[in-house]
Amino acid sequence: MADLITLAQYKEAEGMSNPKDDLRIQTLIPSISELVKTYCGNSFVDFFSSNKVEEFSINWGTHIVQLTESPVNAIVSVETRSSVGASYTTLASADYYLDSGTDSVLYVSGSGYKNWPKGAGSVKVTYTAGYSALPTDLKLAVIDLITYYFKREHRERKTLGGASIQNSATTSVAGNVGFPDHIKRVLDLYKNF
Numbered sequence: 001m002a003d004l005i006t007l008a009q010y011k012e013a014e015g016m017s018n019p020k021d022d023l024r025i026q027t028l029i030p031s032i033s034e035l036v037k038t039y040c041g042n043s044f045v046d047f048f049s050s051n052k053v054e055e056f057s058i059n060w061g062t063h064i065v066q067l068t069e070s071p072v073n074a075i076v077s078v079e080t081r082s083s084v085g086a087s088y089t090t091l092a093s094a095d096y097y098l099d100s101g102t103d104s105v106l107y108v109s110g111s112g113y114k115n116w117p118k119g120a121g122s123v124k125v126t127y128t129a130g131y132s133a134l135p136t137d138l139k140l141a142v143i144d145l146i147t148y149y150f151k152r153e154h155r156e157r158k159t160l161g162g163a164s165i166q167n168s169a170t171t172s173v174a175g176n177v178g179f180p181d182h183i184k185r186v187l188d189l190y191k192n193f
Helices: 007-014 019-040 136-150 181-189
Strands: 052-058 064-066 072-080 096-099 104-109 119-129 157-160 163-166
Touching: 007 019, 007 136, 019 136, 019 181, 052 064, 072 096, 136 181
Parallel strands: none
Antiparallel strands: 052 119, 064 104, 072 119, 096 104, 157 163
16 A cells, blocks of 8 residues: 655655665655554545445444545445345445545435445445545654654653653553654544544
8 A cells, every 4th residue: 555655755854865764764654654544544545546445234224334435535336235145236326425524425215315235245335535645734743753753752761871861651642542642633633433
C-alpha cells in the first residue's frame, strides 16, 4: 500500500538536505504510514483511484451498511445475493443511496427503505474513497510522528553526556495510546470509529 508521505516531502518539511539519515527515514516512513492507517482505520490514499470491494454479512433486518474507507468518492456498484451459492445481482443506482455524512449505503425502495438480504456475504459494495493528496493537517501529524520516532522521543529515558532526560510514556489525554497530544488530536479527527 502507498506511503502517506515521501522522503523528499519529509526532508523539505524538516529543512534537511544531508542524505546521511535517508536510509533510516526511508525505513520509518512505511512503518509510520501503516501505524497511522491502522490507528485511524482508514487508508486515506490507497483507494482514491482504485476500487475497494467490501462484502457484508447481514444477520438482522437493516437497510444500512457502513463502508470502512472515508471519505467515499464514488460508488462503482452495489450487489446483493440471497444465499451463499447464489450469484450476485447488481442493483440499479436508484435502489441505493450514499449517505456521505456517515459513508453508509442505504437500501431504498420508493420513498422508504428496504432491508438488505440476510446471509453471509449478502451485500457487496465496490467504491473509491480517500484523498488524491493527504490533507495538510494530517500530513503535518505524519511528519511530526516520523520526527518523534526518528529522534527516539518515544523512549521514556535518555542519557546524553551524563545528563538524563525523562520523557513521559503517555500524555495527559485519557486512554491515549502513547502519541504526543498534538499528534493524537489530529489523528483523532480522521479516525473511523
